[in-house]
Amino acid sequence: MEITQTKQGDILVIGPKGKLDANTSKMFEDRLMPLIDQGHKKVLADFSQLDYISSAGLRVLLLAARKLSESGGKIALCSLRPSIKTVFDIAGFSTVFSVFATQEDAITGFTK
């Protein structure tokens, strides 16, 4: 799967494209977790190009959030498509993750 990666100030923006499923989530995990190990404290997962997420993808987000909270960091998400928002709501992720409508909103949210 294609994963974009940019920096907005001190915020690492990571954007998985397509599907975060049982086959691709490992790739996302292998990309994201070392970045957190390297010391990135503010991570924004931009889902504007993401069509699909299953529990395999949710698992990676949960692992990343736990690792970040251990190091005093934080993960936020933005630009969730309606079906992905539904999955977040059912899994109880909408209440424990900071979810923003746009990347701009998320970056503002981080600097607050």
Add this chain to the structure above:
Amino acid sequence: MTATKNLASLVIKNDLAEMARVSEIVEDLGQKHGVSAEALYAVNLALEEILVNVISYGYADDGEHQIIVRFDVDAGDFVTEIEDDAKPFNPLETPPPDVEAPLAEKPLGGLGIHLTRTMMDSVAYRRERGKNILAMRKKIASDHQG
């Protein structure tokens, strides 16, 4: 659901790489039968979650097994049925995970089955001829019209 009524069926091996074939046929049938994007997402997710469970945890041996996935359209529903020869497992008997738990205590397991049960309109399990058979239905039309 009888064999003659089946729109399509697919036999896959107990290998996660087979998931691509499953989602391909779901997309194809979905287009042909005007299944809403929302319903297709739910069907794809349910199939993934259940098949991953069967393939990852269902078999005591390392051998090759066949899993049959059947598709049908019935009474406005997109129907999928999964038949496997894995150890008996009724996903309807698993307790729901505590989705209200805070981040540190959020369970990693059980989410897939919880998502499946919530997103599908119905899920029915039966054990027959030494097989697990899981039938799932999802309304073809979107819940959010207009």
